[in-house]
Amino acid sequence: MLRTADAVWTGTLKEGRGHISTQSKVLSNAQYGFNTRFEDGPGTNPEELIGAAHAGCFTMALAARLTEMKLTIEQLQTTAEVTLEQSGKEFTITAVHLDLHAKVPGIDKAEFEKIANEVKKSCPVSKVLNAEISLFTALES
Numbered sequence: 001m002l003r004t005a006d007a008v009w010t011g012t013l014k015e016g017r018g019h020i021s022t023q024s025k026v027l028s029n030a031q032y033g034f035n036t037r038f039e040d041g042p043g044t045n046p047e048e049l050i051g052a053a054h055a056g057c058f059t060m061a062l063a064a065r066l067t068e069m070k071l072t073i074e075q076l077q078t079t080a081e082v083t084l085e086q087s088g089k090e091f092t093i094t095a096v097h098l099d100l101h102a103k104v105p106g107i108d109k110a111e112f113e114k115i116a117n118e119v120k121k122s123c124p125v126s127k128v129l130n131a132e133i134s135l136f137t138a139l140e141s
Helices: 034-038 046-068 109-122 124-128
Strands: 005-010 017-022 030-032 075-087 090-103 132-140
Touching: 030 034, 046 075, 046 090, 046 109, 046 124, 090 109, 109 124, 109 132
Parallel strands: 090 132
Antiparallel strands: 005 017, 017 030, 075 090
């Protein structure tokens, strides 16, 4: 399997602008720039996209594991908080925190947390990130 995305940038860092597109066309010339990364301008940014990818990957992988266990998934909702820090002139994504709220009847909290933590380590996006990945789980009854 191979997926593609592309980015086009014109201009200087602060005054320039870019557009991101994906093979699926879900993103098609989506705007990004200095203001969308370091301020509150309209558009997206790489950290937000990594967060979306990580939340989606983790949630799908957890659904796969729970399905293998023959459990009914009423809802899995994951928010990924991506931390970007500056050290000197360089920036690094240092952490991703996954906040999971789930409604899965038939599983106890301890087993659910154990499985979610295993999946956190094994989902493909987690494996590609060189950052500390933490997880909070809330299982509704």
